[in-house]
Amino acid sequence: MFPDKVKILLRIIQDLLDKSKKQRAELREAYTLVPSSHCRRRALCCTMLPEMSLIEALAAIQCLSEMDPITRLRLTRGLVRYFFLNSVRITSCPFLIDRNCLIYENRFFGCRAYGLWPKHYYNELAARSHQMKRYNQEQWQNLGISLPQEVADFQVSYCPHVKLDGDASVDDETLPHAADKIELLSRQLAPWHESFRHSYFLDLSFLLASLVFGLTEAVQMKFAFVKDYVKTGNQTGLSELVGNLPDVFAALI
Template identity: 45%
Template sequence: MAGFNPHPVISAATIHKLLASSIADIAELKTIYGRLPNTRCERKTHCCAMLPESTILEALTAFNRLRQEPAALRQRTLKKMVAYFFVNPAQITACPFLVKKQCVIYEDRFFGCRSYGLWSPQHYEKMARENRRMKSAFRLQWQRLGISLPDEVIDFQQPYCLDVTRIHGTDTDDKALVRLASDIEALSSRLSPWHQAFSRSYFADLSFLTSAMIFDVDLLLKMKVEIVREYVSTGTSKLLNDNLEDVSDFFS
């Protein structure tokens, strides 16, 4: 169809509109989360080493929580989100929502966070193998740009979690977790075309979406290449520090 864009740009204005119109969807997402067993976590934050992929509905739920936080905390978190997007190929930092071993959005954290520690060792190893395969392809893409990513980043793998204990609730096996993930995907897909755009254009990466709502996308990607190049060479980036000063709070 002429003029039809299957993967439209998701702007800050779009996020505000979606937050206003998806209240019932967010509530239903929490109902799905409620099907997970209650657990006790020792809070060693192994799962917080990276920001997990998510659906657009999970991203909205996180934004909804973040916009209720004090302005200073919100601004710091947005800056951390942008910094994470820029430097994650060159350095293992931590999830931008992590502050002193506490999650800023804990009650509204992603399915990837909630399911960590519930998968069987066999299924977790299967996911780890796929992650290693993707990282190998990722490394080749950067090599074509003349940048060799550090081995410690490419080889990094979150360890299998032994620090989550089920308290009570339905015993959840791998098949049940896969069904829950599918139910979340189906629920989020109601937010068409934004669900598809977030998955395909932003690679289900909330740090990419956040950064793209603050900077022009073409400029953003060029800056990322130069920032990663600086980081790999020197361990720091003046370009990153300068641009973090321009991060605005689109919830203020």
């Protein structure tokens, strides 16, 4: 039912899921190194899909494959839409529905660590990300497309409302230690770990769009959609395309 190139990539993902059971179990342990916390859960921080390593992307795909088909298809389509529009619109993380994270128990390291970094360190990370966005904006500009300034400048600001549970504490080593552990687990999936970083820029939504359309085609389509959106604000073509996407992860077990 799927074209051959989709089947091939799905087979690779299935193979990676089979081979990464141990690493995914250890990923759950690594998450416990991040002290549990609570916040007002207003989900204002969930405006972007966080960057993630391959092992975390696989854990999210496993979650998707175990969901009921309606939710899975909704999230799959949301991820693809997010990939095509995230350069021109500030939306929300595709896993956020009605202000609820649908993968909350399995959310990524970036989500767990948010609000726990020392403020100065978080601001350094945010400044680096801002630089990258500016660079990205220049690349689009070189292609003749002016991205909206508010999107290029958008940053999730430091949150002072995240509080540690009980007597948990976090020092300068806690989060880097957890991040290193996750990175090491993901590296065990070489060479796909590096491919995910270099070909998909640690972006699950890009992987998914490439799975459905092919990598080069997904990039070309993004260019066309972004160009059209900047010029006309029109999303009709994208909505039709996304609305017809098949349930690709239904084939995974």
